[in-house]
Amino acid sequence: MAGLELLSDQGYRLDGRKATELRKVQARMGVFAQADGSAYIEQGNTKALAVVYGPHEMRGSRSRTLHDRAVINCQYSMATFSTAERKRRPHGDRKSTEMSLHLKQTFEAAVMTQLYPRSQIDIYVKVLQADGGNYSVCVNAATLAVIDAGIPMRDYVCACTVGFVDETPLADLCFAEESGGGSSLALALLPRGGQIALLQMDARLHQDHLEALMEAAMTACKGVSKVLDEVVRQHLQEVSVLTGE
């Protein structure tokens, strides 16, 4: 991939953003009536839906029950038409299974599971349109859905994917930047305390750059958290007007 210039000399990226700029984030909570919590998020051209069921009694095998906290059950799937090339199956492949596991770990760190012993919380996310940063967008969507379901969390979980090109960290990668080579780092952060819920880095990076990259990722996550907070407040305001409180 020699042809694509990911960062121009003037400091602009392929889609015209600056290095630290996020894509436009739009979100809505309470999309579906039947689920306990649901949310939809658009981050640039990446679009994802998240649905939360629970906390409820354990379904299926009871052997997974934890006597002191709730089990978090996640499923990550992608719509077959979400990618440029059609996917054969929406979930069950290795990539999706890995993503499900990552989501589970992320939300185990954030949700106050000890409040619901012997129960289960289901988080299902679906990518409707994929354009880079799928994991991060799904985490952000799932956070909103968990909040919509009224399940207590320690803090918002905000995630962002950052990359490293020409000695510069790039925030919130789009698909072209993600696939253009170079290392990328996905970070899920509990922004208030600055705690890391999940960290994953692909490809190699010189240790000296790690700090700068982490710093950029944290700033980006905090930016996302501001947007999410605004969405939640807006939603609550609308709901409280509707219920007349």
Place this chain on the structure above:
Amino acid sequence: MATVQLSEAEKVYVLHGIRDDLRVDGRSCEDYRHMEIETDVVSNTDGSAKVTLGHTAVLVGIKAEMGKPRPAQPAEGYLEFFVDCSANATPEFEGRGGEELGTELTNTLYRVFNNKRSVDLASLCISPGEHCWLLYVDVLLLQCDGNLYDGISIAIKAALFNTKLPKVLISEGEEGGTEIELSDDPYDSVRLSVDNVPCIVTLCKVGPRHVVDATLQEKACSVASLIMAVTPAGTCTCMRKVGGGSLDPESFFEMTEAGRRVGRALHGPLMALLSQEEALGQKRQKVGFLG
């Protein structure tokens, strides 16, 4: 939720309402619920549509790929269907839980749509015997609140209406073979004709009468239902009885009559709505799931 459980008293209430042509939500027996349609919601696809019918929500994406025509029909393209019953709709669909329902829906869709009387398959042919368009029609179930067949078929019709295939130029290659060239201009595209594309009407037999667009509660009271694919002209292209109970021949004829009547009435407003949306062009504000 894919199914609900009702007590005897609730069932009696629903049944008596339907007997008097006044259903629980105030509709009469041949009324649909509120329906919302939006096309062109997923930009990665060649055509897409989102339909909500009551609480039922369906998203359909169509992707076109170039392929080889089937040997039996060398001058026709074809359609491939896939229904994804996602866990978003109900936790029962998690993992492989939705596969059974998905396969059932997929097979019905093949019968209804994949023939040249429903879709103009000849227009999908590029060069006979060598190249054709094959359309992957992927249905995503986001929420189930009864009447899946109707919702899905309407979404498919809307998505087919929205599908834009790039223009293809066939020229003689330098070494004798044919060369295929796709147009680069996204506005230089061909549309599919949806004049004969049917919509499915599901008639649920509840007590002595039958209703269209049954909710989950009404479905729980019904013994069996009849699904009919009806074209705008009123021709029935596919018919299937689903459900565990049995239908007597007399009510069966009544139901087919009602199905044709409802089906014909459904196409008019649907097409009017789609062309109205189309006419807005670039000015249209896309709502998607944000509205």
